[in-house]
Amino acid sequence: MSTSSSTGRGSFGTSLGVILASAGSAVGLGNIWRFPTEVGNNGGAAFILVYLAFVLFLSLPVMVCEFLMGRSSHSNTVGAWKVLAPKSPLIVAGYLGILAGVLILSFYSVVAGWTLDYTVLSLGNKLAGDQNYAAVFETFVSNPWKPIVYLCLFLFLTHWIVARGVERGIERYSRLMMPMLLVIIVVLALSASRMPGAEAGLTFLLRPDFSKMTPDVLLSAMGQALFSLSVGVGCLTTYASYFKKETKLMSSALSVCLIDTLVAVTSGFIIFPAVFSVSGLSVDAGPGLVFITLPYVFNATFSSAPVWGYVFSGLFYLLLVLAALTSSISMHEISTAFLTDNYQMSRKYAARIVTAVCMLLGIACSLSFGPWKEYTLCGMGVFDWFDYFSARFCMPLGALAISIFVGWIMPQREVRNQLTNWGTLPIVLYGTFRFLSRWVAPLGVAIVFINELLH
Ligand code: PHE
Numbered sequence: 001m002s003t004s005s006s007t008g009r010g011s012f013g014t015s016l017g018v019i020l021a022s023a024g025s026a027v028g029l030g031n032i033w034r035f036p037t038e039v040g041n042n043g044g045a046a047f048i049l050v051y052l053a054f055v056l057f058l059s060l061p062v063m064v065c066e067f068l069m070g071r072s073s074h075s076n077t078v079g080a081w082k083v084l085a086p087k088s089p090l091i092v093a094g095y096l097g098i099l100a101g102v103l104i105l106s107f108y109s110v111v112a113g114w115t116l117d118y119t120v121l122s123l124g125n126k127l128a129g130d131q132n133y134a135a136v137f138e139t140f141v142s143n144p145w146k147p148i149v150y151l152c153l154f155l156f157l158t159h160w161i162v163a164r165g166v167e168r169g170i171e172r173y174s175r176l177m178m179p180m181l182l183v184i185i186v187v188l189a190l191s192a193s194r195m196p197g198a199e200a201g202l203t204f205l206l207r208p209d210f211s212k213m214t215p216d217v218l219l220s221a222m223g224q225a226l227f228s229l230s231v232g233v234g235c236l237t238t239y240a241s242y243f244k245k246e247t248k249l250m251s252s253a254l255s256v257c258l259i260d261t262l263v264a265v266t267s268g269f270i271i272f273p274a275v276f277s278v279s280g281l282s283v284d285a286g287p288g289l290v291f292i293t294l295p296y297v298f299n300a301t302f303s304s305a306p307v308w309g310y311v312f313s314g315l316f317y318l319l320l321v322l323a324a325l326t327s328s329i330s331m332h333e334i335s336t337a338f339l340t341d342n343y344q345m346s347r348k349y350a351a352r353i354v355t356a357v358c359m360l361l362g363i364a365c366s367l368s369f370g371p372w373k374e375y376t377l378c379g380m381g382v383f384d385w386f387d388y389f390s391a392r393f394c395m396p397l398g399a400l401a402i403s404i405f406v407g408w409i410m411p412q413r414e415v416r417n418q419l420t421n422w423g424t425l426p427i428v429l430y431g432t433f434r435f436l437s438r439w440v441a442p443l444g445v446a447i448v449f450i451n452e453l454l455h
Pocket residue numbers: 025026027028029030031104227228229230231233235327328330331
């Protein structure tokens with residue numbers, strides 16, 4: 001196993017760059033759009049508590065496992081299995097990661113397209129004033145072509161950056177955008193906490209009602225904890241293949257988890273006080289929650305100074321697009337790196353294939369909100385199926401395979417070398433990591449899965 005970073009595949013320049021690029025992958029629509037949707041659908045505070053437990057005991061150790069698999073193998077998600085576990089059936093997890101990455105990017109680009117449209121609307125001052133925002137949203141997403149145009153635009157942006165190589169693009173760009181996103185989110189949360197429904201919103205977020213805890217809620221929380229941290233699909237393995245040998249894996253993973261969790265929870269503190277402030281809005285509004293409630297927040301918060309409402313909503317949706325972009329690039333990179341490494345294709349050519357496939361699948365997802373609304377299986381359309389299958393099936397299985405491999409099969413000397421940077425760092429929390437990756441993570445996933453099957 002190579003310990004050098006000079007493999008010609010490129011590398012991230014600085015430790016801050018590593019953290020911000022990985023946090024850029026983690027922080028995205030999963031935090032600001034999917035997390036509040038899941039919290040709203042699954043009963044609030046109790047869901048958040050379970051979610052936090054999954055982040056700490058499952059996603060964090062598996063993230064460390066992915067980091068060390070990527071840096072140890074210097075390869076993409078399938079290549080990492082080939083290098084580290086030759087001929088092992090666990091390689092299926094690598095291919096499942098590729099599949100999940102493509103499915104996630106397809107439905108993710110639909111929502112990212114909506115955020116593009118909302119950026120254009122808010123910059124054109126079309127989101128101001130007394131409007132029925134639920135109707136505005138419904139009309140847009142059910143339109144047969146408009147969301148598709150934005151979806152394609154978003155995928156072109158993703159493609160454009162990936163085709164140019166991740167190193168300078170992603171790293172430099174994440175360093176600029178991530179701090180801005182964090183500042184805006186904090187300001188919005190402070191504004192939302194002064195809204196009339198703030199108390200009811202805070203109660204919903206802070207007072208757990210464990211009677212709402214069902215096996216399905218557990219599976220949702222686990223799926224969300226994996227999705228939000230980009231864990232289980234080999235995305236972080238791919239990124240870690242670009243890490244230098246000085247990169248501190250444990251502390252980078254901790255920082256990424258911390259940033260991601262703070263952004264997700266803070267998004268809840270923006271959305272829910274707002275939902276309870278405006279009559280007629282409901283916490284379980286589903287995927288439209290962010291697009292319907294946020295315009296109300298902007299208008300209500302800045303009613304005495306609408307120009308600030310304009311500035312803030314424009315900036316917020318723009319930053320949402322950028323947050324989505326730093327994540328979509330990382331999903332795209334899973335398959336692009338696989339094709340480039342495995343089939344000796346040029347990066348540009350590989351990226352074109354990935355973009356074309358995701359565009360076709362994305363169009364199907366987009367149509368499931370409009371003309372294809374009637375086509376459902378078990379009550380779910382294409383979009384919902386992609387989300388369900390990737391977050392509740394592929395990601396947990398990926399996490400299971402990764403933690404079993406690192407906990408039980410990978411030579412522990414290599415694990416130690418990776419975690420201590422070949423003995424140059426003190427060995428902190430090694431016992432805890434080992435316990436979590438050997439027992440807690442795999443058993444946790446298995447139990448939640450079996451529980452789901454039995455109900
Ligand atoms: N973590 C990203 C988000 O929260 C989504 C993602 C999933 C990114 C899987 C990469 C891989 O938006």
